Amino acid sequence: MNSEIIQLEPTEIWSNFSKLNAVPRASKKEERVIAFIKNFGEQLKLETVVDHAGNVIIRKPATPGMDDRKMVVMQSHLDMVHQKNNDTIFDFDTQGIDMFIEGDWVKARGTTLGADNGLGVATIMAVLESADIEHPAIEALFTIDEETGMTGAFELKGGLLNGEILLNLDTEEDDEIGVGCAGGIDVTATKDYETEEKPENTIGFKITVKGLQGGHSGMDIHKGLGNANKIMTRLLFDGFENFGLRVQSFDGGSLRNAIPREAVALVVVDKMHRSSFQFEMKQQADQIKKELQAMEPELEIVLEENDATDQVMELGIQEGIIKALYAAQNGVYRMSADIPDLVETSNNIARVQINKGAIQIGCLTRSSVESSKIDLANSLRATFELVGCEVEFSGDYPGWTPNMNSPILKIMSKLYEELNGEKPNVAACHAGLECGILGQNYPDMDMVSFGPTIKGAHSPDERASISSVKKYWKFVLEILKNIPGK
Template sequence: MKITALEPKVIWQHFDAINAIPRASNREEQIIDYMISFGKSLGLKTFVDATGNVIIKKPGTHGKEDHKTVVLQGHLDMVHQKEVTSNFDFATEGIQMYVDGDWVKAKETTLGADNGIGVAAIMSVLSSKDMEHPPVEALFTIDEEKGMTGAMALTKNQLTGEILLNLDSEEDDIITIGCAGGVDVEIKGSYDIKLLDAKEYELFEIQLNGLTGGHSGVDIHLNRANAILVLVECLKELTSKFDCRLHSMNVGTLTNVIPRNGTMVIAIREDKLSALPHGFQSIQSKLQKKYEGTDPKLSITSEVTENATGVLDVQTQKSVIDAILNLPNGVFSWTQGVEGLVQTSNNIAIAKIGEGQVFFACHSRSSVDSERDMLVKLIRDSFSFAKVNEVGPYPGWEPKPDSPLLEIAQKCYEEINEFPPKVESIHAGLECGIIAGVYPKMQMISFGPNILGAHSPEERVQLSSVQKFWKFLNKLLQTIE
């Protein structure tokens, strides 16, 4: 079935259009141009600021011209991730979507439902000719997935709305009213390359594939394997059994993604090679057993690679292993009094080692600033041999459970679904906290359809949930006065 034939057709047609356009974080030029043309084609006031955020304004429909202006907000960028075996080129190809029962999925890549469905819903409001709504300011931000620089660049004179509906949530029975803040932590160091005698060593490339991965906020509590930790665990075992030396490591691309695969190149002495197959099989079995509940497809393979003699010195290799294995990863603490809500977490996201340079990156999240600072200090202490910097910190979004907007939203939801929504804060980062800093009087909620597997090639969005989400958005816009 064609995506554009799904209901509601208007959303899927817009989603299909934007999914044909490459829109990675920091590379949104094409989607920005498309949105500007889209707004102008409707005869609506359309603006783009110096950062690349696009704002499109539409008057209220008959009888609602003087109602409170509503800001509909979503982000234009998406996470580009694909299966290791895929030849898909995000820079030139549109996402290849297909329908599987009640779900829309992508072939071997992320789908872009995060936040493409929210963007498509806003576009549907803007292009509608028959739905009732108050004055609308559509805010399409850039770079949400990587640095939230679009939201951070907003100024107080760009929007006039008193209400903001963020359409970047991923569970259709929840209205979100708060979220954690976060920061990227970058670790940079250098080492003296140790040259080995190529006649005495054989080089092997270790390839790790098949991990589940996921969103470093939404999925962090699920204890899924982290590719960096798995490879470093493997390195530690190989070092203790075979005195192996690390040549290089390459894992991860984005800090808000739990890394799913990676490689490292190691050197093994020729006199140890006969015992390597059995030893490696033992390590592989041990790791597969450890993660069988969360990552049943975990696969570690090795193959001889070209000779290269430059490796880390013994002390640097030990320091890297100790630092990574001592580093907090996953849930650091839970929110007291709120069952199941993570308070503070850390995702070890990127590891690049080679040619005398060491680079690691983490994403640390917390709803408590002092605890986030504590976590960053632990990272800094673990990497005493390197330089540690905080990059792009963003604030959390403080919940306001007594908001009049929330009361309206709860009533609308229950009228449509005949049961009340859950009202929650989440551990993932949303742009609402940043926007609230610029517009402190603006009332805000976030909601969206069911999206699973965000930030991984397993990403999918539920058809029936999109229909439910669209009805709720319509009802809410009709009700807000």
């Protein structure tokens, strides 16, 4: 455990966050963290239940004098996004997160920090183990697999929870109270293809796109950040148009909910074009870097000679799939007509794998309007089906419709203003939160989302503000003291 981190105020949160971050907890690999939280509840001698999906529910009675208040569900997800820089040696399956302090920020060395949603989990742990915090009866709900499918929220059965108010601790700006979010759907295009002998008299090159910021494919999609898969596609398109470039392989991005930071392609061109190809690629790279300079100052596009294998993509398939990737929507598709500055619909071309006769392209399409979500998903489907791909929709989850008349929202807005001297930003977000899914089985539960300031979620630049966690903790304590009566 990092001794610097556990000494930060409030120690109740940071010490629990440090313990949590010592436990590997990738989405769909949550066995160890489920056991960790279950053991935590049992050691406190609190009622602890693990449901059939792996969600953990821990119940704590009200403190004296608070028995007449409504029961509160405090909810966060156990899994975290595992991302690292290419040059970082780190095994997420066996190692705990290596944290350090830089100014007002807690960061991780070369990996994601896990503040999303580890700080929420740590907050709930702090409330559960406290002996002096005033609170009503608490149901702590720790869900699994939020980041890659919302599985825990989908699988949580109706009737398990008795709480009337749900506090989701998964928002990433400390001045914001979330009241709505986007739904999402995974769009996956696949195709097998024939390989063929590379043309005679060719030379191999390795093209690498790296140094991009990456980020959350919902919360950061509007910022104009570079997408490594789209940049690589642009380079391959140009190389084919001007020099007959042939593709051996293309490997870019990783997780659907992370904007791709890196991509690598192996290609061949005719030896007679060697110098002119290198010159053209440098010009293209310089132009792209100039376009993205304001947002992506660390972008690198590297061209290196490389010993290519004998096999490349069949020509017609290569031309079709590169054009489809070029044409496919990436980024903001439509802004909300109802809520200023809110992205309504977007897509992230998150993962491209082309190698050894198989193509797989993974996208995450988001929208706060169900019909618009399906419209964009169908547009992507049509684009990839035109070049012979099979397209599958999966992981469909609903959005969360704002309730501006929420009683807990009114209480929290008043408390925030009293504590901070300004009104909170009451907003919907373009990320996916579990509230909309949980609301399907608990339609009468009053829900809001809030949390401390976290930047760069889903990327190795993820960082959590120390001063913000202090501010947020005071807010949590005031909310629990002011839960209304039954």
